[in-house]
Amino acid sequence: MTHQAKTLESEDVDVLLDYIEQTRHKKRDRAMFMLTWLAGLRVSEVAQLKLSDIRAKHALIKNEIRLNAYQTKGGKRRIVFLSDRLKEELVNYLQDHTDRSDEESLFLTQKSGARGFTPNTLAQHFYWLYKKAGISGASAHSGRRTFATTLSAKGVPPRVIMRAMGHQDISSTMIYVDASDDMVRSAVNAI
Secondary structure, eight states, rough: OOOOOOOOHHHHHHHHHHHHHTTTHHHHHHHHHHHHHOOOOOOHHHOOBHHHHHHHHHHHHSSSEEOOGGGGGSSSEEEEEEOOOHHHHHHHHHHTOOTTTSSSSSBBOOTTTTTTHHHHHHHHHHHHHHHHHTOTTOOOTTHHHHHHHHHHHHHHOHHHHHHHHHHHHHHHHHHHHOOOHHHHHHHHHHH
């Protein structure tokens, strides 16, 4: 059995966001994390985003991201719905990027102002964010896994979680859903 990425507890999220707040690229790093945690995007999908994927006319944020086949793991188009909270996070990030072209990468690297992250460099970036924040066992998949687990804990049906994750098979989705002690306790108390 392969090792699963850590599902983040609310304390882990707070620790990570506190750490990110101290970094040089805090708005960028926060927005990238939020896309994994609040929308369940894969790190590779975050790396592939262009400004045009999220920015609507007059610099407003779209209600959904329409990922093209080249942006997804399975090579199939999918729609990612954005919560009001995530849209606020993206608006905050974009305040510093009003002069950029819509065809540029959404998230630029520190080393090159003209190019975005590759999926691999972004996965490494997430690894170091978690490590420097002191969160052991977390990886680039932790935000996505936490997204699925949180939806499940809130009673969202598995098929809805499957669609939100962009999976074709429910068994793939269920690998992401963790069962915390609180979830099991609530389930037992429901009887």
